[in-house]
Amino acid sequence: MLEHPLPSVEDWVLLFTNNSLPVLRLTRRRLDDMRADIDRVDARDLAKVILQDPIMTVRVLAYIQPLRGRSLQHDITTIASAVMMAGIIPFFNRFNELLTIEEQLSDASPQALLGVLQIIRRAQRAADYAQDWAIWRQDVNMEEVRIAALLHDLAEILVWCSAPALGLQIQAMQKANPGMRSADAQRQVLGCSFQDIQHALCGAWHLPDLLRELIDDDHADHPRVRNVVVATRLARHSANGWNDPALPDDFADIGGLLHLSVEAVRQRLGLSPHPAREAGD
Incomplete structure (x- = not known):
């Protein structure tokens, strides 16, 4: 485990690209069960398991890129397509004896494991929101949007897995300074932001341009990217409880994306109607 930040973004990228990245214990267990009954497994079954785990998802996408070959004219941007290209048996041969986050x-400290599992749960919720809204918007490929939301905070997850003390330090700094921007806290502790690391990793893994764009908040003027951005924000803010002061703005942004009223957004999220204001308020 790293106790001190690495000198540069490039060093973080080397760390994550030169070492086997851990997956969730539940992911390994489910894949082991499927391996034991491999004749009944198809690409869609595998995709359902993989798409619950941000690290497993990016490992599959990174694995498939060199296999595409020059004959394929389009990028592979979905997990089921990646598995079909690799083949079921080669896939299981490649992803055998996986290290788990829980083992790593x-x-x-228990707080470190809890911290990374909370971030992963947040990513899963963001992916669920993004997928739901992509379906509502009749997006031509809702899985691309789901993957982008799942991977939006991938670098944060990876830093917590490899340097939990630094993750806890960033977390403590933000709690002590509620008004501090997340990126500022990251730069004070790491010397760079999670976003800096993430951009570099996308290039190192040769992830498809489409997914890189969907993950990048700088392209938020595009409706698909905005879908990912508002989903990750809602997941982040609601993790603090449904009374988080940032949520009203999130509801308004979601309403703008889906062309719904704020009350309709709250209803889709399963929240009680907002109390009516008293006269004179």
């Missing part, structure tokens, strides 16, 4: 952090 077994010697770290």
Whole structure:
């Protein structure tokens, strides 16, 4: 486990590209069960398992890029397509004896494991929101949007897995300074932001341009990117409880994306109607 930040973004990229990245223990268990009954497994079954795990998802996407070959004229941007290109048996041969996050952090503090699992749960919720809204918007490929939301905070997850003490330090700094921007806290502790690391990793893994764009908040004027952005914001803010002061703005942004009223957005999220204001308020 790293106790001190690495000198540069490039060093973080080398760390994550030269070492086997851990997946969720539940992911490994489910894949082991499927391996034991491999004749009944198809690409869609595998995709359902993989798409719950941000690190497993990016490992599959990175694995498939060199296999595409020059004959394929389009990028592989969905997990089922990636698995079909690789083949079921080669896939299981490649992803055998996976290291788990729980194993990697077994010697770290309980707060470190809890911290990374909370971030992953947040990513899963963001992916669910993004997928739901992509379906509502009749997006031609809702899985691309789901993957982008799942991977939006991937660098944060990876830093917590490899340097949990630094993740906890960033978390503590933000709690002590509620008005501090997340990127500022990251730069103070790491010397760079999670976004800096993420951009570099996307290039190192040769991820499809479409997914890189969907993950990048700088393209938020595009409706598909905005779908990802508002989903990740809602997941982040609601993790603090449904009374988080940032949520009204999130509801308004979601309403703008889906062309719904704020009350309709709250209803889609399963929240009680907002109390009516008293006269004179």
